[in-house]
Amino acid sequence: MDIASLRAQHPDHWKKACAIRTLTLDAVAAANSGHSGMPMGMADVATVLYEKHLNFDASQPDWPNRDRFILSAGHGSMLIYSLLHLTGDAEFPIEQLKNFRQWGGKTAGHPENFLAKAIETTTGPLGQGIAMAVGFAIAEESLRARWGAKIIDHHTYVIAGDGCLMEGVSQEAIGLAGRHELSRLIVMWDNNGITIDGKVSLSDRTDQIARFAASGWDTFECDGHDPADIDRALTEAKASAKPAFIACKTHIALGSSAQDTSKGHGALTDAKLIADTKAAYGWDYPAFEIPQDVQSAWKAIGSRGAETRKEWEARFAALSDSKKQLFQRQFACEAPAKLAAVIRAMKKQAVETAPKVATRRASEMVLEVVNPVMTETLGGSADLTGSNNTKTADLGVFDPINRKGRYVYYGIREHGMAAAMNGIALHGGLRPYGGTFMCFTDYARPAMRLSALMHAPVVYVMTHDSIGLGEDGPTHQPVEHLAISRATPNTMVFRPADLVETAEAWEIALSSKATPSVMALSRQNLMPVRKTHTSKNLSAQGAYVLEDATAKRQVILIATGSEVEIAVKAREALEAEGIGTRVVSMPCMELFAQQDEAYRRKVLPAGPVRIGIEAAVRLGGWDRWLLGERGREGKEAFIGMTGFGASAPAERLYAEFGITVEATVAKAKALLG
Ligand SMILES: Cc1ncc(C[n+]2csc(CCOP(=O)(O)OP(=O)(O)O)c2C)c(N)n1
Numbered sequence: 001m002d003i004a005s006l007r008a009q010h011p012d013h014w015k016k017a018c019a020i021r022t023l024t025l026d027a028v029a030a031a032n033s034g035h036s037g038m039p040m041g042m043a044d045v046a047t048v049l050y051e052k053h054l055n056f057d058a059s060q061p062d063w064p065n066r067d068r069f070i071l072s073a074g075h076g077s078m079l080i081y082s083l084l085h086l087t088g089d090a091e092f093p094i095e096q097l098k099n100f101r102q103w104g105g106k107t108a109g110h111p112e113n114f115l116a117k118a119i120e121t122t123t124g125p126l127g128q129g130i131a132m133a134v135g136f137a138i139a140e141e142s143l144r145a146r147w148g149a150k151i152i153d154h155h156t157y158v159i160a161g162d163g164c165l166m167e168g169v170s171q172e173a174i175g176l177a178g179r180h181e182l183s184r185l186i187v188m189w190d191n192n193g194i195t196i197d198g199k200v201s202l203s204d205r206t207d208q209i210a211r212f213a214a215s216g217w218d219t220f221e222c223d224g225h226d227p228a229d230i231d232r233a234l235t236e237a238k239a240s241a242k243p244a245f246i247a248c249k250t251h252i253a254l255g256s257s258a259q260d261t262s263k264g265h266g267a268l269t270d271a272k273l274i275a276d277t278k279a280a281y282g283w284d285y286p287a288f289e290i291p292q293d294v295q296s297a298w299k300a301i302g303s304r305g306a307e308t309r310k311e312w313e314a315r316f317a318a319l320s321d322s323k324k325q326l327f328q329r330q331f332a333c334e335a336p337a338k339l340a341a342v343i344r345a346m347k348k349q350a351v352e353t354a355p356k357v358a359t360r361r362a363s364e365m366v367l368e369v370v371n372p373v374m375t376e377t378l379g380g381s382a383d384l385t386g387s388n389n390t391k392t393a394d395l396g397v398f399d400p401i402n403r404k405g406r407y408v409y410y411g412i413r414e415h416g417m418a419a420a421m422n423g424i425a426l427h428g429g430l431r432p433y434g435g436t437f438m439c440f441t442d443y444a445r446p447a448m449r450l451s452a453l454m455h456a457p458v459v460y461v462m463t464h465d466s467i468g469l470g471e472d473g474p475t476h477q478p479v480e481h482l483a484i485s486r487a488t489p490n491t492m493v494f495r496p497a498d499l500v501e502t503a504e505a506w507e508i509a510l511s512s513k514a515t516p517s518v519m520a521l522s523r524q525n526l527m528p529v530r531k532t533h534t535s536k537n538l539s540a541q542g543a544y545v546l547e548d549a550t551a552k553r554q555v556i557l558i559a560t561g562s563e564v565e566i567a568v569k570a571r572e573a574l575e576a577e578g579i580g581t582r583v584v585s586m587p588c589m590e591l592f593a594q595q596d597e598a599y600r601r602k603v604l605p606a607g608p609v610r611i612g613i614e615a616a617v618r619l620g621g622w623d624r625w626l627l628g629e630r631g632r633e634g635k636e637a638f639i640g641m642t643g644f645g646a647s648a649p650a651e652r653l654y655a656e657f658g659i660t661v662e663a664t665v666a667k668a669k670a671l672l673g
Pocket residue numbers: 037038073075124125126127160161162163164167190192194195196252265
């Protein structure tokens with residue numbers, strides 16, 4: 001349909017949609033940067049979605065049973081900012097749009113979930129939004145089963161572009177959603193045939209409809225500019241018993257001279273182009289000005305869900321006090337009081353029984369006691385359940401017949417799993433954790449980075465955390481992965497040494513409201529290193545004195561995880577020779593860095609020589625504790641990896657790569673001179 005007939009046939013709709021288009025043009029012009037074409041092309045779809053389908057209340061954008069809207073094509077951020085402004089979201093007055101992409105604003109270049117209540121997820125890295133949406137839909141199914149449809153019953157809508165569908169992670173997401181029959185998930189594809197380099201056909205000829213259908217989705221098509229057709233497609237999609245995909249045929253940068261070209265993708269800032277486009281729209285108002293009738297129409301859309309929200313509140317109020325408290329605690333991401341108690345009991349028992357177990361097994365032992373008292377956990381693994389030790393007895397499996405199951409078989413989809421876990425965490429009400437091999441952090445990395453940026457407290461259970469995994473060889477042996485995880489802001493990287501530290505790490509991770517955790521866990525059995533019970537969570541300080549020097553302190557050995565055992569044995573040998581040696585266990589560098597200077601100095605006093613021991617590359621943050629913080633050049637050493645590992649039994653590898661008690665003792669003596 002051309003613009004003239006659209007205007008003539010749907011004049012009210014046309015004006016509402018043009019409000020989005022012109023706000024986009026004005027904001028992008030003001031910022032002199034941004035992406036105009038996508039909001040201009042998808043304005044009709046978004047208008048129909050907000051007007052007729054999306055269950056939301058602009059006055060309370062974060063009520064728990066709202067429909068979730070995810071703009072996977074995050075570069076089109078002006079679409080969501082326009083919608084929020086027009087519907088009357090208090091966080092988006094017109095000044096925010098005038099300050100698009102400026103310091104301190106809520107209208108960042110790409111939508112950021114931590115800047116505004118109504119923005120469900122950060123998007124911008126293409127493909128992440130659609131993959132997170134699968135997590136939102138899993139969360140909705142799981143919570144609806146637990147709480148009943150009176151409390152949780154909503155859809156998750158996604159707008160995805162060609163880019164989102166080309167990114168590999170979308171395939172992982174589509175497969176997962178299809179298998180789990182996530183019928184409340186509706187993806188609207190901005191089928192404009194254009195990306196930055198030109199036509200989609202330059203690089204792709206995928207039949208998207210066939211692709212989604214092949215993974216178990218219902219598929220629909222519509223003219224993405226005809227409101228009646230869009231409404232029909234959305235209505236049909238909602239009725240589907242499968243996840244639904246709607247191919248919306250659109251024109252990028254509709255109505256401008258850049259329409260249907262890659263020029264339309266980016267910032268349309270040319271004054272004449274903007275004036276001509278507005279003329280074509282029949283829009284005769286100054287920049288950022290919306291006529292009163294259009295404003296009122298949009299405000300009515302913004303408040304149309306208020307009744308529904310109030311009805312929900314009444315239903316919620318009718319729940320028993322204990323149920324209400326549970327719901328509120330879980331949605332506030334607060335750990336139950338019982339968590340500390342079960343962790344303490346586990347630690348005490350660990351010291352008494354001193355089991356020699358791998359920390360991946362220790363992690364399972366912890367989850368066995370945590371999962372029953374923390375029913376909001378939703379575990380999973382990317383096809384390594386038996387290796388990651390992520391599934392405990394009581395969980396049950398999440399699938400279309402058992403939505404109450406608390407374990408997700410994510411399949412061999414590390415990236416999709418991580419993104420889905422982000423969605424689950426951001427939905428609220430559940431705490432996702434999921435496992436793979438530490439080495440495949442790489443496969444999950446883009447979503448792990450987003451967990452950190454978005455303040456999503458996801459727990460990554462990364463087992464087989466070093467050459468200690470042995471025979472599988474260097475493809476599977478992480479050496480640089482601790483470094484990249486530690487380099488990521490707002491991420492806690494735990495490398496516990498035994499069952500006690502593993503329990504402490506889980507307690508911290510599951511008490512965190514806004515920081516993801518990476519659990520680096522060993523495949524191989526480890527000697528318990530915590531010999532006495534203390535109810536205090538020592539790992540919460542990041543590092544602590546595990547064993548102190550008896551003679552005059554000359555050496556400090558700092559180690560993490562599986563290498564703490566080496567440090568303890570090296571200390572024994574050095575002490576036997578009269579060389580006073582302290583062992584510092586450092587399960588979490590980030591938390592140690594957060595301690596005050598007095599504590600850090602107490603643990604790492606200046607003077608003694610220092611040796612760091614970790615079966616990974618030194619780049620993983622070691623210089624700060626060895627050279628810095630009053631360490632001294634020439635009086636420090638690092639025992640770890642300098643290259644890739646190899647395939648052999650673990651003990652042989654440790655010997656060959658020189659990560660041994662003997663090497664530590666020799667190094668200490670050499671440094672002492
Ligand atoms: C992972 C990732 N790679 C690259 C980019 C840069 N980028 C932003 S938009 C875009 C093109 C997207 O095409 P499409 O989804 O069709 O958007 P449209 O041009 O139709 O608005 C690219 C390559 C990105 N944001 N994320």
